Amino acid sequence: MGKKEFFIDLDECTGCNLCMIACKDEHVGNSHMPYTKEQPDTGHFWMNVKGMERGQVPKVRVTYLPLLCQHCDNAPCMKACPENAIIKGENGLVIIDQEKCTGCGLCQEACPYDVIYMNEDLNVAQKCTGCAHLVEKGETPRCADICPRDAIYFGEEDDPKMIRLKAKAEALHPEFGAKPKVYYKGLPKPFISGILVDQDEEEIVQGASIKAQDLFNDQEYSATSDEFGDFWFRNLEIGHKYLLTVEASGYGKLTKVVTADKDRNIGELSLKRKRNNLEIQSKSVVP
Numbered sequence: 377m378g379k380k381e382f383f384i385d386l387d388e389c390t391g392c393n394l395c396m397i398a399c400k401d402e403h404v405g406n407s408h409m410p411y412t413k414e415q416p417d418t419g420h421f422w423m424n425v426k427g428m429e430r431g432q433v434p435k436v437r438v439t440y441l442p443l444l445c446q447h448c449d450n451a452p453c454m455k456a457c458p459e460n461a462i463i464k465g466e467n468g469l470v471i472i473d474q475e476k477c478t479g480c481g482l483c484q485e486a487c488p489y490d491v492i493y494m495n496e497d498l499n500v501a502q503k504c505t506g507c508a509h510l511v512e513k514g515e516t517p518r519c520a521d522i523c524p525r526d527a528i529y530f531g532e533e534d535d536p537k538m539i540r541l542k543a544k545a546e547a548l549h550p551e552f553g554a555k556p557k558v559y560y561k562g563l564p565k566p567f568i569s570g571i572l573v574d575q576d577e578e579e580i581v582q583g584a585s586i587k588a589q590d591l592f593n594d595q596e597y598s599a600t601s602d603e604f605g606d607f608w609f610r611n612l613e614i615g616h617k618y619l620l621t622v623e624a625s626g627y628g629k630l631t632k633v634v635t636a637d638k639d640r641n642i643g644e645l646s647l648k649r650k651r652n653n654l655e656i657q658s659k660s661v662v663p
Contacts, residue, residue: 404417443491
């Protein structure tokens with residue numbers, strides 16, 4: 377059996393929570409030894425769908441992040457366990473030996489993804505096992521099996537489909553150095569949005585050309601204001617500064633520097649009409 381991995385497509389996840397419910401159905405009150413004892417009916421979320429609200433009203437987006445054990449190749453929890461009770465099996469799944477675990481909680485403190493839970497009644501640490509009891513029988517983890525949009529895929533690392541999917545994905549917090557084996561497509565990156573208005577007529581400006589130049593690496597992005605005057609620049613580099621240049625027929629050019637340190641709704645940008653064929657240029661800076 378080859379090493380297993382997860383691929384999760386956040387662009388397809390709608391936050392329906394069926395994966396979380398399926399995990400509960402499989403583990404609450406059910407012991408699947410030697411992989412895990414029963415999950416308590418409250419307090420544990422071995423699969424936890426987190427909704428992340430981004431931006432500022434009215435420019436708001438929500439991204440759903442199914443979060444589970446990352447089954448890391450360089451798992452901090454394994455290093456922290458004084459009883460050597462945490463192992464990585466031949467199938468690549470990280471398992472907490474429920475017989476060896478003494479409930480000291482060091483693994484929970486060591487986990488950078490905050491996905492280990494303490495079962496106070498049983499005095500053991502617990503987490504997602506990747507449904508190892510099903511995998512050993514050639515079946516699929518419940519979360520991947522139940523997803524109505526096929527946003528969760530589970531397979532072997534050298535599976536051609538997995539290789540193809542991973543090429544479009546990335547690890548969650550690779551800076552932790554844990555080498556996780558759960559790959560995500562569509563992890564949120566900062567956006568910049570706003571609305572263009574006619575300063576004199578107090579109307580929106582449709583069809584304007586907006587360019588965003590990354591001042592750190594010179595990459596350029598283009599957008600056009602829609603029928604509501606709105607524009608969006610998505611998947612920007614966090615912390616980078618962008619020079620926005622707005623041009624529309626009959627209006628003077630407007631420039632603005634915006635820092636993508638978070639999702640930014642910069643609100644209304646007022647365009648000034650050209651007077652006597654002279655172009656009026658506005659400059660402003662958003663920190």
